[in-house]
Amino acid sequence: MKIRLNFDSNAIAAGAAYVGEALQRELGKTWQIIKVGTNGLSYADPQIEVEAEHLPAVIFGKLNAHNIAYLLEDFFQHGLFPREEFFRSGGCILGGRTFMKKRGGAITHILVSDTSLPLQDKNRAYVLSLLSRFFSPGQYAWALDFGFYNRGFAIEIFPQSEVYAGFSIEELPELFGLLSQGQGLAIHKRFSEPLQLRLVSKNxxxxxAESIEEALQLGGYDALQTSLKKLSPEAVISEVEKSGLRGRGGAGYPTxxxxxxxxxxxxFPKYVICNADEGDPGAFMDRSLLESDPHRVLEGLILAGYAIGAEQGYFYIRAEYPLATQRIRRAVEEARQYGFLGKNILGSGFSFDVKVRLGAGxxxxxxxTALIASLEGKRGSPVPRPPYPSQRGLYGKPTCINNVETLATIPEIILRGGDYFSTIGKGKSLGTKIFAVSGQIAKTQLVEVPMGMPLKILIYDICGGLPAGKQLKAVQTGGPSGGFVPASLLDIPLTYExxxxxxxxxxxxxxxVLDESVNLAEFMLFYLNFNVDESCGKCAPCRIGGFQLRHLYQELLAGADAERQxxxxxxIAYAMKLASLCGLGKAACNPIFSSLHFFPEDYKLWAKKNISTVP
Amino acid sequence: MQRIYLNPAAVSHPEMKKFVDGLQVENDNLILALHAVENHFGYIPREVAAFLAERFRIPMARIYEVITFYHYFRTKPPGRHLITVCNGTTCWLFQSEKLLQMAHEFKTNLPEEKQREVSIEEVRCIGCCALAPLAYIDGQLHPYLNAEIFQQELEKVISCEDKA
Structure with a gap:
């Protein structure tokens, strides 16, 4: 009997430590309480997932000091879904995500939810009263989230852990009646099209997140062992080539x-570096991977070292991620003990070791190139390329820098084969990609989907769209170097091209996700503040251009003549884009052009009438 | 997470030197050394920087070049109370700038000798966007803030101190 408690930075900040202590105190003798990283459902933290033969495999979310007592008594003592007070004091149940094997038998529990937004809770009282006619209290409950939306009413039955969807409200009485008599469901209502495809984040x-044993049980280091035994470095590269994998850090360069x-x-020597300096504000994919499955990232880094012929690898982790740093350090030590790092790894003759270095904001x-300078202990100023790091990088030696997610994808490619990976996705954007969805969204979370999926499906069908009463204006992508997708283009497939x-x-x-209340000119000023602050100051276009742009936006928002501004x-933005030394300055203007193109009216709202332009 | 800093005024030069000599960091990595110093003292005291220059055999200018470049390193000691507001994009959407402004107003309204004890900083996204907006007060992370809760939490910091 296992309880998995989310225990990444997000969960801890939300109060997972308290929940963990309470569970340990009350259930520690009979239950194994495992502190995992994150399952991706950040909005429901602190949360636990239950795995036991006699209880439904569900997730209980938003636990706190008030509601955990109901959960302990009703669910863990009596095997019933918790009473209404649990939900009233913030708690929730999430269904449809079990890792358990399916089982047969009479239906013991049922979860119901209305997945058609935005009226999610409107029918709750009615449905619960309907259920009370067929089932006894504690056998049924309302689920907050099944992981999909816009599929009518959905149910999950236990112990089968099967999800059915697409019911109308009129169908429910008959459905509940059949279920209570132990009759199965019409097959065509079975929900069998999971929207997410979890390859990289599957574990x-x-x-x-702090046990190599568990990682090994779930296939950790299998790809490394396979590669060292059966594949030459060239063969590893060719497998990655077949997969079509492109860098997940942003630039999309073929790995x-x-x-x-x-x-x-x-x-020689050569170096490989894992770029874990996840700087885009509002992004937490890399943090989640590092905190939840550090061994996968490490395995990817070792494989990268094997492929390019490097014996030394580095993690460069941003200082704002202390937990990720701690877990990676631990993973490195464990891997050393198990012989996955060090001299002559697994008798293959290949030697490799890893050092962990920190950023500093x-x-x-x-x-x-700035990362390399920082890794060498200097200020992080970029240098012109070429020479590229692949020619002259760390300490002037050939260096390969890959993003966390890119590296975490490698073991999956080796195990499943590059060809399998290349069947997922669209055009030149292959495989799956992890997205961190936040802002004005109903369910802030991490999702992994096949590339090419329309953005709209991700926003509305996976994350539940915007909170009630909010209208989508645009989706900001790529952070301060990216741009905006306006609501009118929401069907856009998630591909680089x-x-x-x-x-x-x-x-x-x-x-x-931005709603109608956000003004994009104001938003741009926020980004320019960011860019001015983060510009390293080495090249004039970025240093002066950014400063002047910020000044122009300040004037604009103060009421200056919009056309002139x-x-x-x-x-200035064109000049900065053309002349800046590195990507920071070049890309800083992307959101400016994007917002001007799609939302020119946002710039015109500010003009004050009868006031001459600010000099 | 809560850090208890040494009082730098109470640390003698030999102790600082001892600390620098005892640093278990790779000898080519100044940044890791600076992290260790900052975690210990709360900032990078000038004297320690001098000892680091000696140990790493580099000019002081190289050390200050690095300290002043990175946001993480301080050249002055932070106040006894440290308020750090996350100003990532998601937190910004949820009014983090208002929280920052509130923190500054809170500080300004304190008696003058207390003002010096409060430091206000911002951080660029700590990657917990589901809990936006959030802020650290004396090392404790407070999620789902609004003006009311934030004000209460700020006042707690000061009232605790008064009792002590």
Whole structure:
């Protein structure tokens, strides 16, 4: 009997430590309480997932000091869904996400939810009273989330752990009647089209993030063992090439090509670096991976080292992520003990070790050359490329820098084969991508979907759309280097190419949902404050351009003549885009052009009548 | 998470030197050393920087170049009370700037000798966007803030101190 408690930074901040202590105190003798990273459902933290033969496998979310007592008594003592007070004091149940094997037998529990937004809770009272006619109290409950939306009423029955969806409210009395008599459901209502495809994040939330044993049970280091035994470094690269994997950090450069270029250099030693400087505000994919499945990222880094012929790897983790740092450090130590790091790994003759280095709060250090400077203990100033890091990187040696998610994808590619991976996705954007969806969204969470999925499905059918009463205005993608997707283009497939075509980027995967109340000129001023603060100051276009742009936006918001300001803004932004040394300055203007293109009216609201322009 | 800083005034130079000599960091990585110093003292005292320069055999300018470049490092000691507001995009959408403004007003309204004990900083997204807006007060992270809760929490910090 296992209880999995989300225990990443998000869950801890939401109060998971208290929940963990309470569970340990009350249930520690009979239940195994596993502190996992995150299952991705950040909005429901602190949360636990139950795995036991005699109880329904559900997630209890938003636990706190008030509602946990009801849960302990009703569910863990009596095997019933908790009473109404549990829900009234903030608690919730999430269904449809079990990892348990399906079982047969008479129906013991049933979860119901109305997945058609935004009227989610409107029918709750009616449905619960309807259920009370067929089932006894504690056998049924209302679920907050099944992981999909806009599919009518959905139910999950236990112990089968099967989800059915697409019922209308009129169908419910008959449905509940049949279920209470132990009759099965019409097959066509079975919900069998999971919207998410979890390959890279599949073990997140399933295993303790601080135990290599559990990682090994779930296939950790299998890809490394396979590679060292059966694949040459070239074969590893060719597998990655077949997969079509492109860098997940934002630029989308083909990973295999990067590896090839570093491999062909004849200058030794070589280095591989895991770029864990997740700087885009509003993005938490990398943090979640590092905190939930550190061994997967480490395995990816070792494989990268094997492929390019490096014996030393580095993690460069941002200082704002102390828990991720701690878990990676632990993972590295454990991997050393188990012989996955060190000299002559698994008798293959390949030696590799890893050091963990910290950032210190500088956005620009996500840029390759700045990261290298920072790793060397210097200020993080970028240098012009070429030479590329693959030729002359860390300490002047060939260096390959990959993003956390890119590396975490590698073991999956090796195990399943590059060909399998390339069947997922669309065009030149293959495989799955993890997105962190936040902002004005009903269910802030981490999702992993096949690339090419329309953004609309991700926002509305997976994350539940916007909170009641809010209208979507735009989705901000790619952070301060990205752009905006207006509501009218929401059908856009999540691919590198489609986003580029509308002047945005997928970036590292942070999606921030903006509602009608946000003014994009104001939003841009926020980003410019960010960019001015984060510019390293080395090149004039970025240093001076950013400062002047910010000034122009301040004037604009203070009521200056919009036409004149926009003309100036455009001129400076073009110059900055063309002339800046590194990606920070070049891309800082992307959201400016994007917002001007899609939302020019936001810039015009501010003009004060009868006031001459600010000099 | 709660950090208890040494009082730098009470730390003698030999002790600082001892601390720098005892740092278990790779000898080529100044940033890791600076992290250790900041975690210990709460900021990078000038004297410690001098000892670091000696140990790493680099000019002081190189050390200050790094300290002043990165947001994380302080050249002055923070106040006894540290308020850090997350100003990531999601927190900003949920009015983090108002929280920052509130923190500053709160500070301004304190008696002058107390003002010096309060430091206000902002951080660029700690990646817990589901809990926005959030802020640290003396190392404790407070999620789902609004003006009312934030004000209460700020007042708790000061009232606790009065009792003590």
């Amino acid at each position: 997140c939330g399933r295993m303790s 295999a090509l990067k590896w090839k270029l570093t491999r062909q250099e004849k200058n 500088a956005y620009v250090c996500g840029e390759e 489609d986003f580029l075509a509308i002047g945005s980027i997928i970036g590292s995967g942070g999606l921030i 926009i003309a100036k803004i455009k001129r």
